[in-house]
Amino acid sequence: MTEATAAAAVAEPVSTTDPMVARAIDLVWREAELLDRADYVRWNELFTGDGLYVVPIDPDTDDFENTLNMVYDDARMRELRVGRMTEGYAIAAVDAARTVRTVSRFVPDSVSGTEVVLRSAQVLIAYKRRRHDIWAADLTHRVRLSADGPAGDRIARKVVRLVDSEDAVPAAGFLL
Amino acid sequence: MNQYSDDTAPADLVAGDHVAGRLYTDPDIFEREMTAIFESTWVWVAHESELATPGSFKSTHVGRQPVIVTRDRKNNLHTMLNRCRHRGASVCEKPQGRANGFTCPYHAWSYGLDGTLRGIPYPDGYEGVVEKRELSLRKLRTESYGGMVFATLDEDVEPLADFLGDAKLWIDRFMKQGGGYPIKVLGKHQFRFKGNWKIQLENTTDGYHFPIVHRSWMASVDAETADMMSFMTDPEAITHDLGHGHSVMQMVPGHADLDVDDGSEPLQGRFDELAAELAKSFSDAEVRRLLRAMHGTGFNLNLFPNVAMSSAFFRVLRPVAVDETVIEHIAIGPDGPSELDPLNRERLRIHEHFQGPFGFGTPDDAEGWDRVQRGARAEPAMPILVNRGSAREKTSAEGWPTSHVTDETGMRAAYNQWKRMMRDD
Ligand code: FES
C-alpha cells in the first residue's frame, strides 16, 4: 500500500467539540448520573421506543439476538427491569451497592445530522458492605438527535462490553 | 444454644436435620472438603456438546484444581490437570476452543490432546534423566452419563453409573426437554458470591425461598408462567432423596416426564408467535412437544457435590475459598436443524430473564446467600436448621425418602453424603 492510499483509507476524525457530538456526550453523562442515582424511571425515558440496552458476554459478537447476554433489553424488558429495580421486592436492588461511574475517552464513530455513534470508556466503582468492586467497560451509544433540541435526544442503542464479560462477575443490584 | 465445641470432629457437625454454622465459615473444614469431597468423588466438568468434535477442549476446575477437558482424534474424552510436568506452568488459559494439543509457554514442552508428552526442546539435557512417557499431563478418570461428563482425582472411586444410581432415571427425563433432539449448550452466565459453596448446594433444592426471594421475578413474568411456579401449596409437588447426596425437587410434577402428555394442557400464550413460526417446519405434535419443554423439565435434579440440572439449565458451583464461590448458569436447548433457531433464541431470552449477574432472579439469590454467610459468623457453633418437613417425610414406592417440595429433604440428603465423606476413617 502506498502512502497516498493509506492516508485516503483513514477517515477524517470527528472532534468531540463537534456540536452534534457534544450533544451526544452530554446525554451520555446525564444518563450516567441518573444510573448512579438509581433514578431508573427517568433513565428509561432516555431511550427511544425501539431502543436496545445490551450487556453482552461474547466480546466478539454483534449478533446479540442469537447469543446469551447478561442484559438484552428492548422497551418491554427495560420497563420490567425498571419495575424490578424500583418496586421494592427485589432484595438485591433494595440493598444495592452505591455506584460512582466515570465515562470518558470519547471517540465519535460516526456523525450525521440525526445520529451520533459514540464510543467511550466507563470505570465504575460499586461500594457495598465494606467492599469496592471495579467494573470497567467499553461503551457504545447510538444517540438519535432530536430536531427540537438536546432535550429530545434519545439513546437508540447502548452496548456495555465489560472487560471481564467472559469471567465471573458479582451479581449486581444496579445497572451498568 | 451451643452444642458443638471447637474440637468436635467435622463429620459430627452434621446431625441429620441441623448442621453447625461453622460449616460455612471454618477454613480448616473447607480445606478438608477439598480433599475429602472434591478430590474423592465424581465432579461434573462438561456437557458433551461443549466438546462436540475431535480437537475441542474446555478448561474448568475439579474443586480448586484447574483441569482441561478434551476430545481426542479417536473421540475419547480426557480430563487432565492444567499443569505442566516440567515446572508447573498452566498449559492452557483459553476457556474453550479447538487445538491439536497444548504447548507450555515457558519452555515449550508439548502435550497431545490425551495429555501425552510429545516433545521437549533441546532434549539432550534430559538424556538419561527423564522418560517422556512417564511425564504425561496428570490424567483424571473421566466418565459420562446422558451427555453429562464427570471426572475424579480418585482412581479407585466407584463407577460413575453406580455413583449416580437412581439419579440416572432423572437425568434421562431431564434430557427429554430436547423434544426429540439431543441437548446442546447455548451459552453460560458466571457470577461469584462471597459465601460458602454449600449455601448454593442447599439453594437448588430450596423450594421454600422461591416466592419470597423471587417475588420480583414472579411479578415480571406472564400469569401462566407465574402460575406454573406456584407450587407452595401443591401437595403433588415433592422432593425425593435419591441417595449418594443426590435429590430431585419437583416443582411442576406434570412436567416430570415430558413424554407423558394427555393433550389437556394448553400451551402458554406467550409462545403463540413462536408456535406459528415452528409450524412452518414441524408437525403439530412436534411443535407441541418442543413448546411444552420451553421452561425445561418440571424439576431440579441436584447431583452432589457440584451440579444441578435445574429446569432448563445447568447450575454448576465451584468452591474458591471458604467464603467465596463461583457459579455458572449454563443455558441449553435442542440441538437440531436451523429451523429450531427461533426456539433457541426464545430459550436464551427466558434464561436471561432469570439467570446471570443481571437477571431478575440470580442477584436476589446472591443477596440472600451473602446474608447467610455474614449472619453465620455470629456464633458459628449455633445450628443451621435443615429440618423443615422432617416429621412429614415418607418413603416413596421407589424407596426414596420424600416430602413436600418446600421441605428440606434434599438438603438433608446432601448433608448425609457430606457427613459420610468427611468421616475420618
Ligand atoms: S514449565 Fe512447562 S515447559 Fe517448563
Ligand SMILES: [Fe+2]
Ligand atoms: Fe433462587
